[in-house]
Amino acid sequence: MRVLVIGATGYVGSALAERLADAGHEVVALARPGRTAVAGAAEVRTGDLADPAALTAAVTPDIDAVVHAGPPSGDAEADAAAIDALTAPLRGTGRAFVYTSGVWVLGATGAATADEASPTDPIPIVGYRPEIERRVLAAAEDGVRATVVRPGIVHGRGGGIPGMLVGWARADGAPRVVADPAVRWPMVHVDDLADLYAAVLADAPAGTVWHGVTEPAVPVGDLAGAAARAAGVTGEPSVWPLEKAAAELGEPFAQALALDQSVSAGQARDRLGWRPSRPDAVTDLQAGSYA
Structure with a gap:
């Protein structure tokens, strides 16, 4: 399969490009002008998400699939x-x-665990994204095998939001969390997520939504503690009040970090045979790619 990957130089997209190439697919990366080589890509095409004409031009007849990451x-x-x-x-x-x-x-899931059929209730930082999802899924009615992947908080390869927790711990000399250590984050390893994309490309029916989550609800206090150990420090998490976090990070992102969720991904396991195999988030933080 010849796959055009949007975002192939990013955190998730780069892992995906490598995964697809390892599986024998031919990756075509879309990159901004000046980029001539992308890891895992057989070809680099020039384009920008702000330039619709360039995007359309990149999807030539030889492209079998497009992943927007x-x-x-x-x-x-x-x-x-x-x-x-x-x-x-x-x-x-x-x-x-x-x-x-x-x-x-x-949005916040409360005591329930959200699945792929749960209604959306977006927080402000992603307020319009459900409408974008609907726009994507509507393309299935026009002969596109259109699907949506919803990753959890991505970890692995020393990157993502967990890497920020490590940086905070190193700067503070102690773990730091926003608002409440009991807040739970749905987690996924970046390489397990890349496996999910490959499975979706291979087998997912048109008009479907898939959750990329391997751990439904990990307390952020546990993640912050593991991040501190990766940074070589110890102690109980210090709580960063939401208003102070918002002043430094911006209110939408601070609210996202304080969001309490439990999210399942049973559909991907049951219908696509997705079998995550990488370390869990706490192990990865304290003894894996962040250590």
Whole structure:
């Protein structure tokens, strides 16, 4: 399969490009002007998510599937235009389009565990993303094998938000959490997530949503403690009040870090045979890629 990967130089996209290449697929990376080589990619094409014409031009007839793993712009109209531009050449062809969303669209889950059928209740940082999801899934009605992947908080390879926890611990000399150590995060290793994308590309029916989560609800206090051990420090987590975190990080991101969720991904295991095998988040933080 020849796969165009949007965001192939990013945290998730780079792991995906490597996974697809290892599986024998031919990866075509879309990159901004000036980038001539991308790890795992057989070809690099020039484009930008803010340039719909360039996006459409990149989806040539030899492309069997498109994975959008690029970051959202924060502009609903721009992101919608990017989706339309990428899916336009795929309509009526049965070719695959995979869009990367995230579990924050589900909002706070309370005592329940959200699954793929749960209604969305997005927090402000992803407020318009459910509409983008609907736009993607609607393309299934026009002959696109369109699907949505919602990753949890991604860890592994020393990156992602958990890497920020390590940096905070190193700076403070103690673990740090936003608002409440009891807040729970759904977690997924970046390489397990790449495996899920590969399974979705191979077998997922059009119009479906898949959760990329290996651990439904990990207390952030446990993650912060493991991050501190990776940084070589100990102690009980210090709580960063939400208003102070918001002043430094911006209110939308601070709210996201304080979001309490429990999210399942049983559909991917049951219907796609997804079998995550990498270390859990706490182990990865304290003795794996962050140590």
